[in-house]
Amino acid sequence: MNFLQNWRKRHSAAHGVSVYDAMREDPEGVAALLSECELLRTRAWQSKLELDDSPASLEALDQLPPRWREDPEELPWLGNDAGLYLGTVIVRTVAGAGWDVWPSGRPVVRLASGREIDVVDAGLTWATTGAPELFQVYAEASEA
Numbered sequence: 001m002n003f004l005q006n007w008r009k010r011h012s013a014a015h016g017v018s019v020y021d022a023m024r025e026d027p028e029g030v031a032a033l034l035s036e037c038e039l040l041r042t043r044a045w046q047s048k049l050e051l052d053d054s055p056a057s058l059e060a061l062d063q064l065p066p067r068w069r070e071d072p073e074e075l076p077w078l079g080n081d082a083g084l085y086l087g088t089v090i091v092r093t094v095a096g097a098g099w100d101v102w103p104s105g106r107p108v109v110r111l112a113s114g115r116e117i118d119v120v121d122a123g124l125t126w127a128t129t130g131a132p133e134l135f136q137v138y139a140e141a142s143e144a
Helices: 002-011 019-025 027-034 038-046 056-064 074-092 117-127 134-143
Strands: 098-102 107-110
Touching: 019 098, 027 038, 027 074, 027 098, 038 074, 056 074, 056 134, 074 107, 074 134, 098 134, 107 117, 117 134
Parallel strands: none
Antiparallel strands: 098 107
């Protein structure tokens, strides 16, 4: 994942460092890298949409025409970014939410209730099918 490569560069870490280890060592740094979502932000900007890490921006993303589905190579990358962006919005706006990483290295959002949301899976599903909408996942997280 690009964010782990960026983290390694910033921390001069060896390639053997996992996301799981990085999260335990530098949670704020990993959270910042998870929020980059470069491809999604670029595609949104090209559609004249600025992602400001707000729930409203999730609603706006849900309304974009899914042109990324025309490129099977870009689709999984955009879906991954959509999931990380969804997680970023949840972590920044839902009280008690925070990033966690499964030992497999998959980033998830843990809510104050202890419930975990696999935001990457949600983003990939959204990018592929359009459902559930990103805002719907956010709304469910904010009610938990």
